[in-house]
Amino acid sequence: MTPDKPEGYLEIEHTADISLRIWASTLKDLFKLAVEGLNSIIEIEVDDTDPGNFQEFCIEDIDLESMLISLLNECNFKIQEDNLCAKISELLIEKEKISGRLCLKKIKSVRKEIKAVTYHNLKINHTKKGYSVVVVFDV
């Protein structure tokens, strides 16, 4: 956790790939910030003239970590294949299911390619201050 800000994301040292520490006071915000962090790494420029479309999603998996990686991979796929930038507009988190709506906007440009979102040493930590996780992206 980074004490001076209640929530955020920060790139931390990794020899070859990109490692992102994300922290938030609620689990919902942690997921939202993880998606924003992905967009930040890729250095996306969104087409501001696009009003955006909403798309519902539902991910079922064995635990929170797996659902986080599925969500990030889903957003990465939309960037690479559909040229769309995703932000979470609604999110409901259950034990083995997350669902909600993504706001998708057209992308003007991207400066980096993420091959995949990895499970390396993945663990969502919960303390009195909130939630945190470190996600390693393969570039």
Next chain:
Amino acid sequence: MVALTDFKKISDYEWKIPSNYRSDMRVPVRIFSTRKMLEQSLSDLSVEQAINAATLPGVVGSVVVMPDMHQGYGFPIGGVAATDFSTGVISPGGIGYDINCGVRLLASQIPYEVVKNQIQSLVIALDHHCPSGVGSEGGIHLCLKELDEICEDGSQWALKNGYATKQDLRRTEENGCIPGANAKKLSERAKKRGLPQLGSLGSGNHFIEIDLIEEIFDEETAEIFGLQKGNIAVMIHCGSRGLGHQVCSDTVQSFQKTIHKYGIKIPDRELVCAPLNSQEGQDYLAAMRAAANYAFCNRQVLAHLARKAFEQVLAGKFKNWQLYQVYDIAHNIGKIEDHLVDGELRKVCVHRKGATRAFGPGSSGIPDEFSKTGQPVLVPGSMGTSSWVLAGTKASMERSFGSSCHGAGRLMSRQKAKKTIRGDQLKIDLEKKGIYIQAGSMSGLAEEAPGAYKDVDQVIEAVCGADLARKIARLVPLAVVKG
């Protein structure tokens, strides 16, 4: 954290962590490195990751790590782990997301002195013909049936469609096609990503480079490989693009459940695996091979496009401007091979993640012309430093599952590289040294600066000192197309 005192020194170039170092290790870890490079490697998690790999069910012999090692995810980059074919597992994280990322070397009979004024035109033509950069797509429009053929036939598809010669295929690992691939095992998403990308370089550390063969260390072997001092050559580094990334992502995701089904315990979730003899393991093997075949074909099409670029610039002005294949190797791959383990010949799945096959003289599976020399081992450096051509040795068969290093190995994070190096200044500095750069992104160029990598010459000293390979030729860059 692992300390230098935890290692047993075997020789100046070999270090061992015994299997009793941690209770869950099944085999020792052997690191081929100089002391100085080993000390460098202790600053990140690469050694811990090798120790984690040594816990995989059915792992045999030792987990082997090359001197270009650095921290990856799950396995270290530069790691080799062999698992028993009958009782062991296959781990997609031990192969990597860029399945069959690899290197191809094309040689020529073109003396640098004759074409030195054409190098800038050549790199511009290469950049024009070979699509590169973030989200790059190739110029070949495939239908799904053709994509399936590529995934199952690899470079054979390229030969049938005029993008390859028979010699290209003979001089490609597995002749450019790993048997047992099954396109039906690919997800719709993997296919969607693969359709537009054949014949594209991508981004990150991928490149096409024009090199000068500056030094020959073994004239006889160099002649057999087709390398002559003073001539230029072309090196291509890329892999299976989005198709391969998707195969690995799909499998790492699905194997999160599979490990529970088979009661497998692992220290890092990125090391998920499935028994090789299970349906899940076989499905991944077939999909991984399909992605590997796509990668062989991708590099083959890029080689074809590189030849077009050379033709455009040199045909009619110079004689013998053609490019012919030295070899093409995979350095992110899982292969079923026979190896001696504790004196017994065993069928194993060799996971090479950032490690190159380095089969020695007399090995099966290498072209006849290399049967006395050992196979060519292609080791790219970083943009401003040497690249190397080595040859596999008998010792590599005995000590490293027929494997050697794959490059210089990163030393500095991308974040730090971008903070300390300016891409535009780097381009100017390299051009002052006579190295032309075509790069889509200056920040991407900064991330891949030579200073962000280890000294490739020290890596070569370590693998040759350990007798995993021997020096054949040293190449220096003249021009680079950076993805």
